[in-house]
Amino acid sequence: MKSMASTSEKILDIAQSLIVAGGYNGFSYADISAAIGIRKASIHHHFPTKAELVAVLVDRYRGQAEAGLSSLRSQVASPDEQLQAYLRYWDTCIRDASQPFCVCAMLAGEMQMLPDEVASRVRAHFQSLATWLAAVLSAGAEQGLFRLNRSPEEEAQMLMASVHGAMLSARAFDDPGLFIAIISSQIAKLTK
Amino acid sequence: MKSMASTSEKILDIAQSLIVAGGYNGFSYADISAAIGIRKASIHHHFPTKAELVAVLVDRYRGQAEAGLSSLRSQVASPDEQLQAYLRYWDTCIRDASQPFCVCAMLAGEMQMLPDEVASRVRAHFQSLATWLAAVLSAGAEQGLFRLNRSPEEEAQMLMASVHGAMLSARAFDDPGLFIAIISSQIAKLTK
DNA sequence: TGTTACCTTCCTACTAGTAGGTAGATTTTA
DNA sequence: TAAAATCTACCTACTAGTAGGAAGGTAACA
Numbered sequence: 459m460k461s462m463a464s465t466s467e468k469i470l471d472i473a474q475s476l477i478v479a480g481g482y483n484g485f486s487y488a489d490i491s492a493a494i495g496i497r498k499a500s501i502h503h504h505f506p507t508k509a510e511l512v513a514v515l516v517d518r519y520r521g522q523a524e525a526g527l528s529s530l531r532s533q534v535a536s537p538d539e540q541l542q543a544y545l546r547y548w549d550t551c552i553r554d555a556s557q558p559f560c561v562c563a564m565l566a567g568e569m570q571m572l573p574d575e576v577a578s579r580v581r582a583h584f585q586s587l588a589t590w591l592a593a594v595l596s597a598g599a600e601q602g603l604f605r606l607n608r609s610p611e612e613e614a615q616m617l618m619a620s621v622h623g624a625m626l627s628a629r630a631f632d633d634p635g636l637f638i639a640i641i642s643s644q645i646a647k648l649t650k
Numbered sequence: 651m652k653s654m655a656s657t658s659e660k661i662l663d664i665a666q667s668l669i670v671a672g673g674y675n676g677f678s679y680a681d682i683s684a685a686i687g688i689r690k691a692s693i694h695h696h697f698p699t700k701a702e703l704v705a706v707l708v709d710r711y712r713g714q715a716e717a718g719l720s721s722l723r724s725q726v727a728s729p730d731e732q733l734q735a736y737l738r739y740w741d742t743c744i745r746d747a748s749q750p751f752c753v754c755a756m757l758a759g760e761m762q763m764l765p766d767e768v769a770s771r772v773r774a775h776f777q778s779l780a781t782w783l784a785a786v787l788s789a790g791a792e793q794g795l796f797r798l799n800r801s802p803e804e805e806a807q808m809l810m811a812s813v814h815g816a817m818l819s820a821r822a823f824d825d826p827g828l829f830i831a832i833i834s835s836q837i838a839k840l841t842k
Numbered sequence: 843t844g845t846t847a848c849c850t851t852c853c854t855a856c857t858a859g860t861a862g863g864t865a866g867a868t869t870t871t872a
Numbered sequence: 873t874a875a876a877a878t879c880t881a882c883c884t885a886c887t888a889g890t891a892g893g894a895a896g897g898t899a900a901c902a
Contacts, residue, residue: 465851480763483675486887500852502889559759566822567751567759571672584822608835615819616812619832623815627807630758630776640811643800647839657877678861692878694863 466504468494470515478559482512482568482576509573512565516579519561523583527590537598538649541591545641548621553634563622588614595648604648613648620644658696660686662707670751674704674760674768701765704757708771711753715775719782729790730841733783737833740813745826755814780806787840796840805840812836 463471472493476485487498487508505511527544534540551557562583569577591614598604606613624640655663664685668677679690679700697703719736726732743749754775761769783806790796798805816832 480760481673481675483673484760484763487889488886497853498888499854499890503851506889508888562822563818564759566818567756568672568676569821569824571676581822581824584819607839612831612835615828616832616835619815619819620808620812621815622818623811623813626755626758626814626818627776627811629761630754630773632761632773636807639804640808643804643808647799679863680860688877689879690862691864691880695877698863700862 465494465496465500469496469501469504469511470518473511473515474519474561475557477512477515477561478557478564481564482572509575513573513575513579516562516565516576516583520579520583520586524586524590527587531590531594536603537594537601538603540594541598541645544591544594545621545638545645548625549638549641552625552628552637555634558634559625559629560622563625566622584618588618591617606648617644617648657686657688657692661688661693661696661703662710665703665707666711666753667749669704669707669753670749670756673756674764701767705765705767705771708754708757708768708775712771712775712778716778716782719779723782723786728795729786729793730795732786733790733837736783736786737813737830737837740817741830741833744817744820744829747826750826751817751821752814755817758814776810780810783809798840809836809840 469490472490473485476489476493479485487501490496490501491498501511505514526547530540530543534543548560552559562580565572565576565580566584569580572580588611592610595604595606595613595617596610599606599610608616621641624637627640628634628637661682664682665677668681668685671677679693682688682693683690693703697706718739722732722735726735740752744751754772757764757768757772758776761772764772780803784802787796787798787805787809788802791798791802800808813833816829819832820826820829
C-alpha cells in the first residue's frame with residue numbers, strides 16, 4: 459500500500475495547480491483550505507507565510523525537475539531521444555491537462571512583483587534548465603545528431619523560449635495539439 | 651500643444667502597465683487611484699467593473715496593434731523588413747522597459763481564470779497576430795525572401811510562440827538583450 | 843507503571859487591511 | 873442649466889496572518 463501524501467505535500471500539490479491556473483496572486487489560503495478540507499490556520503501552521511509556501515513549492519518543483527532531467531540523461535542513451543522525452547513529457551501534461559503549464563514559466567511572467575525569495579528560485583530553475591538543454595544539444599552535435607547554427611547555449615535559450623511560448627499558445631488557443639505542432643517543427647530544424 | 655490624455659485613457663494606460671507587471675490579479679482600483687491621483691469611485695464611473703475595464707483595455711490594445719501592423723504592411727515594402735520592424739518594436743519596448751511585455755501574452759497565461767469577456771478578446775488578438783505573421787511569411791516566401799519548412803500558418807505559430815517565449819526569458823533572466831538574441835537566430839533560419 | 847512534559851497538528855475565533863463596488867452629494871464643464 | 877466628472881463615505885466579501893487552545897502521540901522519569 460502506497461504511503462499517503464502528507465498534509466504539507468497535499469497543500470503544495472493544490473497550491474501548484476492553483477498557481478499554474480492563475481499565478482501567484484490567483485490563489486489564496488482559503489482556496490487551498492476548501493480544496494483539501496483543512497482550516498486556513500492549519501495551512502499557516504505548515505507554511506507561515508504565502509511567500510514561504512511558494513518558495514518551498516518552487517524548491518520542490520526544481521528538485522523534481524532536476525531529478526527527472528538528470529535521470530533522463532543517465533537512462534536514455536542518445537541526446538535526441540533525451541530531448542524527445544523532455545518534450546513528450548510536456549506534451550502529455552498539456553494533453554491530459556494534468557500540469558498544462560510549467561509553474562516557473564507562470565511565475566516568470568509575474569517576476570516583477572514576486573517576493574525575492576520566490577523570484578530568485580524561479581530564476582535558478584530557468585538557469586539549470588537552460589544548462590541541461592545546452593548539454594544535451596552539445597552532446598548531440600558532437601555525435602552528429604543535431605545541426606546547430608549557433609552555440610549550444612544560444613540554441614538552448616531559443617528552444618526553452620519556444621517551449622514556454624508554445625505552452626502559452628496552446629493555452630491561449632485552448633488547443634493542446636498546438637504545443638507539439640509548434641515544437642516538432644522546431645526540433646525538425648535541429649535534427650535535419 | 652498636444653491634446654492632453656483624457657482621464658479614461660490615463661486609467662487604461664496605468665492599468666495596462668500594471669497588468670504587464672503583474673497580470674489581471676496583480677493590480678487593483680486602489681493602485682490606479684494612487685497612480686493618477688483620483689478616487690477609486692471615480693474610476694468606477696469610467697469603468698463600472700474591473701472586467702469591463704480590462705476588456706476595453708484589450709480592445710484598445712488590439713486596435714493599436716492591428717493599426718500598427720497594417721500600416722507596417724502598407725508603408726514598408728518588403729516582407730522581411732516588415733518582420734524586422736515588428737520584432738524591432740518589441741526589442742525597443744523591452745530595452746527601454748516601456749512595455750516590456752505584450753499585455754495579451756500576459757493575460758494568456760491567466761486565461762483559465764479570466765472573465766469570459768476578457769478571455770475571448772485575448773484569443774482574438776492572438777488570432778489576428780498569427781494571421782498577420784502568416785501573411786507576411788507567405789508573401790516573403792513567394793518573393794524568395796524566406797525559406798519556409800512548414801506552411802506559413804505553422805511557421806507563424808512557431809514565430810509567435812518564440813516571440814512570447816523570448817519575452818518571458820528576457821524577463822526571467824532580467825536581461826533585455828536576451829530577446830533579440832533568441833529571436834535573431836530564429837529569423838536567421840527563415841531568411842538564410 | 844503512571845505521570846509529567848513536550849510536540850505536532852488541527853481547530854475556533856479573531857485582527858487589520860484590501861478587494862471590488864455603491865449611494866448620493868458636490869463640483870466642473872459644455 | 874443640464875450633463876459629466878469627481879468627491880466623501882460607505883458596504884460586503886475576502887486577504888494574509890495571529891492568538892490561544894484542544895486532541896493525540898511520544899518520550900523522559902520517578
